[in-house]
Amino acid sequence: MSLSLACLLGLGLARHAICQATPHEAVTAIERAFRRSTKPRELTDARHTALRTTRGIDTREVATALLQAYTNLELEAFPIVQKRQRILLSDNGERLQALRDEYQEQHRMQDEILEQLTAMKSPEALDVLQDALTKKRLPLRLRIIGARAAASRIDSKSAKRLAKSLPGLLLVLEGAKSLERSGREFAPVALDALGHADPIARVAAIHALETICVPESIEALIAFLESDAAHATKVEAARALCILTGFELGVSPVSWRAWLAKEGRAYVEGKKRLGEGKPGAGAKQDGAYYFGIPLDRSSILFVHDNSLSMNQKHGDGSRLQASVKELERALDSLGEDQRFNIVLLANRVWAFEESQVQATKKNIARAKDWLRYQPVELGTAIHNALEAAFVLAGRGAHDRYYEPEIDTIFLLTDGLPTPYLGRGRNRGADGPRRVESVDDILRGVDRWNAFDRITIHTILIGGRARRNSPAERDPSAFLAELAKQNGGRFERIEPAKTAKKDAKRE
Incomplete structure (x- = not known):
């Protein structure tokens, strides 16, 4: 065993704690420490040690190993979480706390893995994260990380191509939302999605528009209030308008049209900054x-x-x-x-x-x-x-x-x-x-x-x-x-x- 691998696995070589693992050794440590186990607590120290060695290593192999480690943690924790959630509203707290103690360490390690994956910027690591979008068996949060990684790389043409399917559209909108104002190039996709047949896509489009803050969204959202969409979806649009403009005028398109004619042009023309309002949709008189x-x-x-x-x-x-x-x-x-x-x-x-x-x-x-x-x-x-x-x-x-x-x-x-x-x-x-x-x-x-x-x-x-x-x-x-x-x-x-x-x- 190499010296640096010994350091990785925490085998008592404290005097060599400053040694640096190679990418290959880091991957080996992750694979060994995060193998599926019926006694995960026995691996806790080795797992934390392995995660420390992958920090700052931005390669395809490390990204792949971290994805698998996260998935294995999910599989370990899932049955405990399910058992706990079944008794949340009936237990006096003692069993709930015991069950939470069982999986809490896995969740904390998953959060650390997500932080490391989010920090990766190399093209080969981003390829791995983007590929996670297509793997439906991966845990949801990994696929969301993949969507955000993809959003940082794809151009508007690629986004339109992905948006032809509902799953692709939802992931593009999620990625655009995560980029906030930097996601403005995805505005055409979000604006088009306001007219999508599926209400889930329309709501996702509204949420993307309220974060990327493009002036074109103002009139589009007011027009949405004039559509035959469900009231609940119109409330989402009114809420987005409130966040974008700072005005609470409810779901009445008449009120918003009057506002647009009187003082809204400054927002549409980009003269006033969007996105400074608080969440809300109800008109003050409601x-x-x-x-x-x-x-x-x-x-x-x-x-x-x-x-x-x-x-x-x-x-x-x-x-x-x-x-x-x-x-x-x-x-x-x-x-x-x-x-x-x-x-x-x-x-x-x-x-x-x-x-x-x-x-x-x-x-x-x-x-x-x-x-x-x-x-x-x-x-x-x-x-x-x-x-x-x-x-x-x-x-x-x-x-x-x-x-x-x-x-x-x-x-x-x-x-x-x-x-x-x-x-x-x-x-x-x-x-x-x-x-x-x-x-x-x-x-x-x-x-x-x-x-x-x-x-x-x-x-x-x-x-x-x-x-x-x-x-x-x-x-x-x-x-x-x-x-x-x-x-x-x-x-x-x-x-x-x-x-x-x-x-x-x-």
Whole structure:
């Protein structure tokens, strides 16, 4: 065995830790460490060592080895993840935490592999990533990486050729979206896709246009609002117009045409920068809002914090009283053509219903009655709550050929997430002593929401970090990033702000 290969495999040669592996040795280490195993924990150290050796090696062989390593990790973790997701809404937390501990290391290594693959720029490595597009058995996130790699290389002619099939079109649009403003050469493909027969393609085109920010998209999206497309798809177009222009005019093409004639020409002519607005689609006069965020989409899931700290004072009452009051108002404002559900979180996670329900008067009355009798408990299991939300969203959250059952998640909480609290673990005399890694939650949501089909809005009620607290102890930083990562808005609710809204309504 060569000296550098010994270093790779961590065989106790610490004095030679600075040695550099050759590409061949790095590939050998990856293949050995990431072989399929029934006891993956025994390989953890060797796997981390192998991944360290591939950093900065930008070759076809290393890219291929990393793709296979990621796939093997997926196969190891998948049955554990499936078992966990089946009990997310029924377990008190202990089994959930044990199952998560089993696969968490695999997921973290997968994230590291994705970072290395994303950093590869050599033509031969990009060839491997682009080839991943055609391999349907590869995990979804690898194919998305392939789409982004392809988007950085293909020209507009190649994009049009790929777009002749629905799978090719969706991958081109995903790649264009990932390039943001640099993806403007794909605008013709996205504009053409607005008229595609498949609604999934139309929504993907809208999402691409809202990120590549070309002036031509303004009139095209307004024209889309005048089409016979489904209302839910028009809401997506109105949301894109809001992001592009900063104006919230709802789905009315008349309102948008009037805006275009009066002040929109500056945007169409490129005199004003596009893409500076916040996500939203509802016209200001619509009145359907939840803590200032429009309730303008068709299937909404409210994820609500029912931890003990929600009993803390907020204005004339408690955080819980203020948030439940606002949630009841939000439910009352939903139209009967909309669907909703509620997930509550503390140390465990539980739901109003097993799936989304129509916003009928009867269902809203049932939900409000249910809310009034729910307990508050120790703990803030945000990771489990969001994972449960994506389980409720169904196959469409991660399969481009299916519509998700949920299009919008509202997460309301008063603080940072905590790990599972059981049998004295992580518990002090006055409650939990440490918080869960917010990076793990952000990475988890990135995994669950791979196609960005579900918008996540976040609301912090109270919960201000103590003076001089480190950034990682500030819940607003985490919640703002979670919303930004998933096309949503972040709102901080203080007692004075809540009282002002109540006075306006009265």
